[in-house]
Every structure is written in structure tokens, then in C-alpha cells.
Amino acid sequence: MYAIVEIAGKQFKVAKDQYIYAPKLEGEAGSAVSFDKVLLVDNGGSIDIGVPVLSGVAVAGKIVEHVKGNKVLVFKKKRRKGYAVKNGHRQQFTKVQIESIG
Incomplete structure (x- = not known):
């Protein structure tokens, strides 16, 4: 049994x-969440x-x-101008364990 759900x-x-x-x-951490935007359910x-x-x-x-998440590097450069900028970004995620569908 699986479902396709929309989260954010x-x-x-x-x-x-x-x-x-x-x-x-x-x-x-430890708190319960519920997702009600269920697009599809396959039950056997x-x-x-x-x-x-x-x-x-x-x-x-x-x-x-x-x-x-993993670091994503953002590098900007303009040739022959001496311009180079390096930035990094790490996206924040929530690890969720699915307990029940239905």
C-alpha cells in the first residue's frame, strides 16, 4: 500500500x-504530523x-x-573583470517517518 501526498x-x-x-x-522531534492533501492511494x-x-x-x-541537506556551491564569475564570488547554501529538511495511510 502506498500513497502520493503533497507536502509544501x-x-x-x-x-x-x-x-x-x-x-x-x-x-x-517526536511530534505527530498529518498530511491531508492525498492525491492517490494504491491499496493492493x-x-x-x-x-x-x-x-x-x-x-x-x-x-x-x-x-x-548537502552543500550547494554557487559560483559567479565575469571574465576579464577580476570578479569572482563563491557562496554556499544548505537546505533545511525534516526527516519524517510515515506511520499510517488512511
Whole structure:
């Protein structure tokens, strides 16, 4: 059984007891979260598709921890001008464990 759920404008395919890295969510580690924008549910071959979302279906999860992603380097340069700027960025994510679908 799996579901496709929208979290902060991004779509994730989730299953029970799976860990996902979603964009940073409000809440502390150990707190429960619920995602109600479920777009699709597959229950053993029986597929339910929402238009655009399924009503009465939610995905429950638990926040495990808040983490940072890998560093992305941003390098700007203009040739023959002596201009070079190097910046780095680390996106913040929330590690969520999916507890139930339905």
C-alpha cells in the first residue's frame, strides 16, 4: 500500500514505515504530523485517484529530526573583470517517518 501526498508544494510517494525528507516543517522531534492533501492511494491493486485530492484520507507521520541537506556551491564569475564570488547554501529538511495511510 502506498500513497502520493503533497507536502509544501512537492509530491512524495510514501509507504508505511518509510522515512522521507520533506521541506522543513513546524514542530519538534517526536511530534505527530498529518498530511491531508492525498492525491492517490494504491491499496493492493485498487487505485483511488483524487480530483484533485481525496477527501477523508490522510497520511499520519512522526517528526524524527530536523537536518540539513548537502552543500550547494554557487559560483559567479565575469571574465576579464577580476570578479569572482563563491557562496554556499544548505537546505533545511525534516526527516519524517510515515506511520499510517488512511
